[in-house]
Amino acid sequence: MESNSSQHQKEPDTEKKILTAAGKVFMIKGKAGTSMQDIADEAGINRTLLHYYFRNKDKLFDAIFDDVLKKIFPIVAKVFMDKNPLFEKIESFCILYIDMLKDKPFLPFFLFQEIYINPKRLVGMIKEGGLDTFVGRESMKKELHQHGVDDMDPRHLIANLIGMVIFPFVGRPMFQKLAFNDDQEAYEIFLEQRKKEVPEFIKCALKGRNISST
């Protein structure tokens, strides 16, 4: 019988509520800028419960950070590991990544910031993720060659791709204000458009480059 637990709120899962709240607040305010109280407020619970479940702030942050990595790595890896044709990979990357960022816009931000401050994390991260060296670069070069592009380091292509996808999210407040007069709705549409716009841009760039060199 668990009828006696009815008074205890029987919250669907306090731990889960904490993780959700912490993820949200940490992402926006950063680790240092976030207090345990902030998280407790966001979760609607007592502050000391955070310690009960996660011992201390560091541990809680780590839990969030690991979680974030688990979500983002498979997506990034897709571009390098997949066996699909180049443009298909790029397209699916854009869709996946943009959808994820719509859900968690601060994610790249959060990631990059923490790694800047604490680069050690990167080492363990990579070993766990099994991305020890950068596989797939040679194969990408080959793919570019098949499209008639021989004079481009694939890493430039990767940087271009990721940069184009990420920017509207990390720079959102500024860009939305300056370029969209703070029209939220228009910006949402813009973000959605980029799922097609970015792959198209890349496709044209590679095609244009190809033609120019013949």
Next chain:
Amino acid sequence: MESNSSQHQKEPDTEKKILTAAGKVFMIKGKAGTSMQDIADEAGINRTLLHYYFRNKDKLFDAIFDDVLKKIFPIVAKVFMDKNPLFEKIESFCILYIDMLKDKPFLPFFLFQEIYINPKRLVGMIKEGGLDTFVGRESMKKELHQHGVDDMDPRHLIANLIGMVIFPFVGRPMFQKLAFNDDQEAYEIFLEQRKKEVPEFIKCALKGRNISST
């Protein structure tokens, strides 16, 4: 005579040292993550001097932030305001921006973060900068038209441009590790290459798009 000041270290300018140190530390650790002691250590001075010169942490941060804005705005504005041909604007933007970021790699980071946390700043910022509404968009559309591109919102072009330029800096630790096996030197070269690579990529993209639609 100022011979009597010889004991006093006669520092070339304490205030300047503070600004330099604060700029560095704030950018890397963020406002919340930086303590006054951190800055004092970086500057090699006593902590209370920071208060003597800037009263409190907020004021010191504001001084840094304003300074950053003054540097970055003219560069960004250049893309929209200039009367040069489109590709020249893009090229000079890339060179200016990349050179600046080589000097202050955390700058976009720092900017975006602060604006995310404190969007109010944006308002005052824009009014000071005189960028009230987004001028230059129509003229950009015209320019694109001259290049045979009619089906592209110039804002996508802007987002692409800025994203491509910024990413290698904000994502540096991760990207350098994953794509360059942490080879610092190779990465510097890569960054330098992007001054040509990005404009070239854009040029080809627009050309490719143009041809495809004819």
Next chain:
DNA sequence: GTCTATATCGGGATAGAC
């Protein structure tokens, strides 16, 4: 598991001597 009360510490800020 959840709460209240409390210990402890670090960081911001000021006063005042030099």
Next chain:
DNA sequence: GTCTATCCCGATATAGAC
């Protein structure tokens, strides 16, 4: 202008009652 000493508060963290 620069330093030491000190105040104060906010935030982490723990102990212990329920």
